[in-house]
Amino acid sequence: xxxxxxxxxxxxxxxxxxxxxxxxxxxxxxxxxxxxxxxxxxxxxxxxxxxxxxxxxxxxxxxxxxxxxxxxxxxxxxxxxxxxxxxxxxxxxxxxxxxxxxxxxxxxxxxxxxxxxxxxxxxxxxxxxxxxxxxxxxxxxxxxxxxxxxxxxxxxxxxxxxxxxxxxxxxxxxxxxxx
Numbered sequence: 001x002x003x004x005x006x007x008x009x010x011x012x013x014x015x016x017x018x019x020x021x022x023x024x025x026x027x028x029x030x031x032x033x034x035x036x037x038x039x040x041x042x043x044x045x046x047x048x049x050x051x052x053x054x055x056x057x058x059x060x061x062x063x064x065x066x067x068x069x070x071x072x073x074x075x076x077x078x079x080x081x082x083x084x085x086x087x088x089x090x091x092x093x094x095x096x097x098x099x100x101x102x103x104x105x106x107x108x109x110x111x112x113x114x115x116x117x118x119x120x121x122x123x124x125x126x127x128x129x130x131x132x133x134x135x136x137x138x139x140x141x142x143x144x145x146x147x148x149x150x151x152x153x154x155x156x157x158x159x160x161x162x163x164x165x166x167x168x169x170x171x172x173x174x175x176x177x178x179x
Contacts, residue, residue, distance in 0.1 A: 039086045046090035050097060054105070065109040068162035071098045073116035075177045091116075095173050102171030111170035113161045118177025120149040144179030 050071055061067035073095050076088035095114050102112040119125065119139045125148070128134045140146055157176050160166055 042086040042090055046087065047093050047097070050094055054101060058105075058110075061110050062105070062108050067110040068166070069101070069110065069112045070158055070161055071095075071112065071114040073098075073114045073173055075116055075118040075175070077116050077173070098173065099171040106170055111161075111166070113166075113169060113171070114173040115154060115157055115161070116173050116175045116177065117154055118143065118149055118175070120151060120154065122151070143177070147178065149176065149178055 054069075058069075061069070071094050074088070074091035076084055077092050077095055081088065095116070098112050098114040105112060125134070129136050136148065139148060154176050157174050161169065161174065
């Protein structure tokens with residue numbers, strides 16, 4: 001995301017939520033009580049920050065009457081994976097929140113969109129692959145472009161969404177998942 005920030009040079013606020021392995025703790029939880037305690041951090045990481053950010057930090061963007069906000073969804077929006085209920089539901093909520101905020105803020109000149117990345121190389125993905133939690137061959141086999149994405153693969157779509165070329169694009173989700 002640092003590369004995106006350099007290319008955008010202050011043109012947008014990027015709002016991002018991450019769960020760093022919380023979904024796997026949920027999968028291992030034995031009782032409903034354990035599952036509930038695991039869900040709260042997922043909600044905080046993936047949804048609550050995005051929900052409260054506009055009210056807390058968005059005033060400056062509103063005063064400028066110009067801005068483009070990108071929320072980060074996930075390929076789990078439309079592809080089911082076992083043991084990912086909390087993670088997937090929060091990422092689906094991110095997309096709906098994006099559409100609602102686009103409606104609420106559009107008249108103020110602020111656009112909200114989402115990017116839903118597929119498998120993207122990262123330190124976290126590397127850890128999951130090394131531990132055998134994920135199988136890279138299966139990931140690649142399910143991806144029409146035949147590879148795992150890189151952070152750089154997300155830069156171009158993000159730059160587009162905050163550029164003047166996307167001045168009439170708001171409330172949409174752009175999948176960056178290799179197909």
